[in-house]
Amino acid sequence: xxxxxxxxxxxxxxxxxxxxxxxxxxxxxxxxxxxxxxxxxxxxxxxxxxxxxxxxxxxxxxxxxxxxxxxxxxxxxxxxxxxxxxxxxxxxxxxxxxxxxxxxxxxxxxxxxxxxxxxxxxxxxxxxxxxxxxxxxxxxxxxxxxxxxxxxxxxxxxxxxxxxxxxxxxxxxxxxxxxxxxxxxxxxxxxxxxxxxxxxxxxxxxxxxxxxxxxxxxxxxxxxxxxxxxxxxxxxxxxxxxxxxxxxxxxxxxxxxxxxxxxxxxxxxxxxxxxxxxxxxxxxxxxxxxxxxxxxxxxxxxxxxxxxxxxxxxxxxxxxxxxxxxxxxxxxxxxxxxxxxxxxxxxxxxxxxxxxxxxxxxxxxxxxxxxxxxxxxxxxxxxxxxxxxxxxxxxxxxxxxxxxxxxxxxxxxxxxxxxxxxxxxxxxxxxxxxxxxxxxxxxxxxxxxxxxxxxxxxxxxxxxxxxxxxxxxxxxxxxxxxxxxxxxxxx
Numbered sequence: 001x002x003x004x005x006x007x008x009x010x011x012x013x014x015x016x017x018x019x020x021x022x023x024x025x026x027x028x029x030x031x032x033x034x035x036x037x038x039x040x041x042x043x044x045x046x047x048x049x050x051x052x053x054x055x056x057x058x059x060x061x062x063x064x065x066x067x068x069x070x071x072x073x074x075x076x077x078x079x080x081x082x083x084x085x086x087x088x089x090x091x092x093x094x095x096x097x098x099x100x101x102x103x104x105x106x107x108x109x110x111x112x113x114x115x116x117x118x119x120x121x122x123x124x125x126x127x128x129x130x131x132x133x134x135x136x137x138x139x140x141x142x143x144x145x146x147x148x149x150x151x152x153x154x155x156x157x158x159x160x161x162x163x164x165x166x167x168x169x170x171x172x173x174x175x176x177x178x179x180x181x182x183x184x185x186x187x188x189x190x191x192x193x194x195x196x197x198x199x200x201x202x203x204x205x206x207x208x209x210x211x212x213x214x215x216x217x218x219x220x221x222x223x224x225x226x227x228x229x230x231x232x233x234x235x236x237x238x239x240x241x242x243x244x245x246x247x248x249x250x251x252x253x254x255x256x257x258x259x260x261x262x263x264x265x266x267x268x269x270x271x272x273x274x275x276x277x278x279x280x281x282x283x284x285x286x287x288x289x290x291x292x293x294x295x296x297x298x299x300x301x302x303x304x305x306x307x308x309x310x311x312x313x314x315x316x317x318x319x320x321x322x323x324x325x326x327x328x329x330x331x332x333x334x335x336x337x338x339x340x341x342x343x344x345x346x347x348x349x350x351x352x353x354x355x356x357x358x359x360x361x362x363x364x365x366x367x368x369x370x371x372x373x374x375x376x377x378x379x380x381x382x383x384x385x386x387x388x389x390x391x392x393x394x395x396x397x398x399x400x401x402x403x404x405x406x407x408x409x410x411x412x413x414x415x416x417x418x419x420x421x422x423x424x425x426x427x428x429x430x431x432x433x434x435x436x437x438x439x440x441x442x443x444x445x446x447x448x449x450x451x452x453x454x455x456x457x458x459x460x461x462x463x464x465x466x467x468x469x470x471x472x473x474x475x476x477x478x479x480x481x482x483x484x485x486x487x488x489x490x491x
Contacts, residue, residue, distance in 0.1 A: 029377065039069055044298070049345050050369055056414035057370040057407035077442040078451070080351060083427035089420035092413060093139075095431060097359045099194060101335040103252075104290050105260030108159075108193040111140035112431065113350060113416055115408075116341045116362035117163050117198070117266070119147025121211060121220045122302040122379070123368075124396035126404075127388045130371045132158040133401060134408025143362065146198050146234065149186055150223035156405075160191050163266070164254075165198040166208065167234040169224035176233070178240040180257055182225070187258035194291070195254050197247075199238075199267040202299030202342060205313040206270065208236040215382070217391060244274075244281030245488050252287045264291035264337075268299075269319035270312070272479065276486035279326050279463075284488045288335050293362065294320045296342025300365045302389060303380035316342030317356055324357025325456045325475075329463035345369070347418035354434045355451060370411040371404040 005011065011018040039048045048069065055062040071077065100107025115135055120128050122145065129152045135142040136158035143161040144153055148170030153160055164171060164183075171183035187195060200206060211220070211232035218228065226232045241250045247265070255263045269275055282288050296316020301309070314322075320340050327333040340358040344350060345366040353361050365373070372386040379389040387399035423431060426438055436452035443449050456475045462468065469480030 033375070044300075044343065045345070045365065045369075045375060050375060053345055053366055053369040053411060057411040059410050059414075062414070062418075073442065073445045075442055075444055078348075078352065079440050079448075080348065080422060080426055081438050081440065082425040085427065086425050087427055087429060089417075089424035090429070090431070092416045092420060095416050095420065097337060097432070099264075099291050099337045099359075100262045101288055101290050103255065103288060104262050106258075106262070107290075108141075108262055110194075110339075110360055111138075111412075111416070112354075112360045112419070113344075113412055114141040114161075114339075114360065114362050115143055115367050116299075116364035117143040117145040117161075117196075117201075118364050118368075119145030120150040120152055120223055121147045121215075121391070122389060124384075124387055124390055124392075124399065125150075125152045125219070126396045126399040126401050127368075127371055128152040129155055129401035130399065130404035131367060131408055132156050132160075133405035134367075134370075134412065135159060137405065137409045138412045140412055141193060143196065147220070148223045148225070149189075149192070150219065154191060157191055159193045161194045161196050162187065162192050163196045163198050165234055166236070166238045167224070167232070168240070169226070169232075172225050176239075180253070183254070184257045187254070187261065192258070192261065194262040194264070195258055196291075196293060197238075197250070197254070197263070197265040199247075199265050200270070200295070200313070201266075201301065202268040202295035202297050202313055202316070203301035204304035204308040205268040205297070206236060207304065207308050209234040215391065220391075243489055243491065244277045245285055247278065248281050248285040248287040251289050252285075255290075262290035264289040264293065266293035266295055266341075268295045268297060269314040269322055271482075272322065273482040273485040274491050275322065275326070276483050277488060277491055279330055279332075280486055281488035282332060283330060288332060291337040291339060291359075292323060293339040293341060294323050294358075296320075296340070298342045301379075316340055316353075320353065320356050320358055321456050325458040326463065328460050329458035329468075329471075331461045331464065333460075345415075347415055347422055350415070350419050351422055351434065352439060352451075354431065355436045355439050356455065359432075367408060367411065370407045372399060372407075 040046045095112045096109045098107050099110050115131050132142050132153055133156040136156045141159045141161050144163050146163050146165030168178045170186055171179055173179040213229050213231050216232055221228050241247045251263050297313030298315055327336055337359040339360045339362055340353050341362040344361045344363045350361045368388055373388045376385055378384055382390050384390040387396035390396055436455055437450050439451040440448040441451050462471045469483055472479035472483050
């Protein structure tokens, strides 16, 4: 047979040993992960990062003997500056921030560490139940992802952030357009704490998605409000608004329909002029989102084109600092909270994000590890070996929601406990007092620099002056031109 086929030249020339080549290719990822990679290689999460999550989730010791495995003299190494008089750590329960500006009547006090957006459909029913029960027990938020609110999100009553993408799943009419009445019916549910408009996703910004009809189950169809037997399409852009001003008006509409709940949006920064256009639209309309979630290009996805994953979108830290600094520059930072997502699994990851400008952190893959993900990177195949990212009944049946929800709770609690201890060591009584000057980053083997000296800084209100372009150019060449190009009425 191999001698007659025409697809593989190797098998025609080597019909016996040629099969070994394909076998070794098949098992190569597992061999590398279990036997060859070092503890600190990131692909995308290192063994050390995964082990930390597993240990905290299981309630095992996360202590390290003998000393650090990190090269502290390597350029980009970072350290938190401890004080000579450490204080008592804040309680885990106090590590919250109020979300909801002057235009919001139902503010939400969100935990500093929450479950990032992952849809039912991408994740199994058992995974969703485990995550939500853990969130309910720990008192933190669970982002639904754009796949809307399913019965599995509702079963245990954990706080939800309802993400609304371009497909308007759960709040669409028969033609796929936004339906205000359907939105209102779900948004008024007390379990829904905040509404998040998804403008773009870090792992594939500017790219839509299609869930093939063959993968749509009756449960997915019910949650998303789509018919069986048809592809479920998420367009690359929204139909409910087409300009930055219209986005602001849409935010206002959702806030009114939800009876004053916090409404914001998530984006991965791309064209900087487009971001500045949103800022200018806020100023012109005087309609402000209650929060903005900055998603980094290092974020995760179930499936995305290689070029989008590797080469499109701004990394989280850069996007976060731009958003934070811009809002300071126009005098809106105290009215708008900022969340971030992008490879956050440890307390130091959180500390760094807050130092750069975030108010809270979200993690998706961190909580996937907590419920059993082994980074097999088979999310797109429906063959996830741990039952996390699959709709296969047999595979997901191995994931016990009750057991895994305890791991979700412990991972969250232990991470915040470690964060509180870091605050105590640094003499921080209030997490909102964390600044970029608390962290040093190594430039070379012989030079440490305060993180703040390496980051963009825009004085308060500076972008409201005639010198806005010059001030921006002083931070990054060409940034002033992006500000001048930005228009509130168009992207």
